[in-house]
Every structure is written in C-alpha cells, then in structure tokens.
Amino acid sequence: MTLRPCFRTLLVAAAFALVGAAAPLARAADPPPAPAWRTFVDVDGKPLPFKTDAELLEFLKTAEPVSETHLSGGINFPRKVVLVKDGLKVNAVFRDVNEDKDKPTFGGGRNEIGFTDSYIYEPAAYEMGLMLGLDNVPPAALRKLHYKSGSIQIFVNGTDEKKLLDKHVEMPKDQMWMKQVQMMNVFDALIYNVDRNRGNILITPDWRLWMIDHTRAFRKLPTLQEPVTITMCERGVYQKLKALDEKEVRQRMKPYLSSFEIDGLIARRKLLVDLLDKLIAEKGENQVLYDFVFVPADAAPATAAAAPAANAPAPTP
Numbered sequence: 001m002t003l004r005p006c007f008r009t010l011l012v013a014a015a016f017a018l019v020g021a022a023a024p025l026a027r028a029a030d031p032p033p034a035p036a037w038r039t040f041v042d043v044d045g046k047p048l049p050f051k052t053d054a055e056l057l058e059f060l061k062t063a064e065p066v067s068e069t070h071l072s073g074g075i076n077f078p079r080k081v082v083l084v085k086d087g088l089k090v091n092a093v094f095r096d097v098n099e100d101k102d103k104p105t106f107g108g109g110r111n112e113i114g115f116t117d118s119y120i121y122e123p124a125a126y127e128m129g130l131m132l133g134l135d136n137v138p139p140a141a142l143r144k145l146h147y148k149s150g151s152i153q154i155f156v157n158g159t160d161e162k163k164l165l166d167k168h169v170e171m172p173k174d175q176m177w178m179k180q181v182q183m184m185n186v187f188d189a190l191i192y193n194v195d196r197n198r199g200n201i202l203i204t205p206d207w208r209l210w211m212i213d214h215t216r217a218f219r220k221l222p223t224l225q226e227p228v229t230i231t232m233c234e235r236g237v238y239q240k241l242k243a244l245d246e247k248e249v250r251q252r253m254k255p256y257l258s259s260f261e262i263d264g265l266i267a268r269r270k271l272l273v274d275l276l277d278k279l280i281a282e283k284g285e286n287q288v289l290y291d292f293v294f295v296p297a298d299a300a301p302a303t304a305a306a307a308p309a310a311n312a313p314a315p316t317p
Contacts, residue, residue, distance in 0.1 A: 038135055040154050043082060043089045053130075057141045059085060060092055060152045065145060068094070076117060076215060080155060081145070094143075095119040096150035097215055117215050119151040121191075124256035125214035126153075128191060128265075131252065132240045134183065136210050142255070156210050158202040172207060172297065179292050180209040185229040186237060190268055192225055193217040206296030220260045222267030224275070233276050235289040242273055 039047045040056065050056040063083035071078045076097035083090050101115045122140045129137035140153035164171070171177065188196050188211075195216035202210040224230070233241075246266055253262050279288045 053139045056139050061141050061143045091155035093153045093155055094145050094150050096148050120256050121214045121217045122151040133236045158204040182232050183234050186233050189224050191217040192219040218261045220264040222264050224271050232288050234292045
C-alpha cells in the first residue's frame, strides 16, 4: 500500500522546501530553551497534575470510564472516553480494532499482502517515539474496556489537517512547520506507517503537529516505503537512530510486535541511517541535519483566515 498521491506530494514538497532553505539551518550555538508546551489537560481545559508520562499512563490504565462517544472521521471507529479517578476527569481515545487480512483491496486498485490493522501498534508507536526523543506522539498504553482488549491514549485537543483544508486554512510554509513534517517523514519511514493521511495529523492551535492513529504501521517489510521524502533529519533524532541498541529495541517492542515485525523495524533503521549518512557525505552535515525547538505560532489553525494557495495540494477524501 502506498500513500495517496496528493498527500505524498505534500510530504515531498516539505522535504524539498527544507533542502532549498538549508543554508540557514546550521546548528545554533545556544538554542533557546524549549517552551513548556507539552501539557495535557482535563475535560475543562485545566492542566493535568502529572509530572511524568508514567503517571499519566497509570491514570489512563486504571481510571474509571464514565462515558463514551464515537469519534468521527476514523475508519476503525475509535471512541472518545471520559476517565475519572482521584477527582480528575480526562478525555482519552480507546481503540479496539484488530484485523488481519490476506489481501485487502484499497481505493485505486491498490492492495497489501499481509494487511494488519490493530490497536496494539498505537502504544508501540508511542514507545518508539520515546526512543527517538520525539514528544509529539500522544502517550498510549494497553488496557481493557468492557472486557475488550484495546489501547488507551490521551486525547489531544486539536484539528486534523483535512478539516483545516476543508475550511480553506492553508498550512504554514515556514521552517518550523516544514521541520515538523520532515520529522514525521523519518518516523513514518522507520515504523512503515501505510496510513499517514491528513486525518491522522492533528494540529493544535499553536501549529504543533501531533502524529496520531498508527494502527496500520509496523509492517514486516525490510524496506523504506517512501525514501524520496527523506532529505533531512532533526539532529537529535538522527543521533538516536544511530545509537539505537537492537537488544533494547527488541525488549521494549516485545509487548507489542511480533519477532518478524521487530526484524523489519531493525532493518529499516539501518536503511534510514545509511540513507542519511549518504546524504551527509554528499551534501555536508549542515545541509542535512537541523536542530528543532518548538516555538508556538501566533495564529490558531481553527480560526486562521487564509485562502488556499494556488498550488496547495487538494484535500484527501
């Protein structure tokens, strides 16, 4: 299975936009401290008191569900769940999809042998993101709800990209946004995510890109899905990719992935490092690696009034 053509165009465009502006991306001597943007909130919008992800995950796994509603837009019917514990009331997302098909057919005649769509890949993606130093994959864990196995994930208040485009809100073209897209490209190549459509990119009011819905990731294939989209890499992610210890990866992925899926992950990690090393040798380190510190934008995606650019990709259905 491949990405839909118009969305692939977006990813490639982001990659080459960064290449064209590579000169100013030389490493800064003293980058500004990261803002305290990564704060999750309760149902009333108040910051949660958890100091660590571990505390948040414990809440998600043990809090009592008091209400559920189906989320619109998802093809595997995720549910928004209100969890209550110790006076806290928090929104979360529960997924219980768990399908295996020999050869499903997708739009345009595309097909994928050994297709899997499973909730178990959501916490796997979160865990893999941690190993790369990524903090924009929402914390997720395994849990049962009404005696049914699934994954539970903190709910992030934001708008998916498709809805923004439907409202004629144009995606930014600045380096802050393009760098986030390129980090997503690298992550999706590593986990072989076949379903990064515009409904699976969540954007908060400060233009922070969150990667959600990874139930169709972690294929067994030892190849890179879209290597053309990989032209640059955030410096810290690249360093962590190179330093990934196979034994640690297997240990941390074991609760979620089969041995064959982990084999594919390990193989893709090597291909990614080799590709980036080749780009560095050809273009120079400062033309390939960049530093990223998120600085919130002023305009809110849900309210920004901007006409679509003439060459803006068409929204993905």
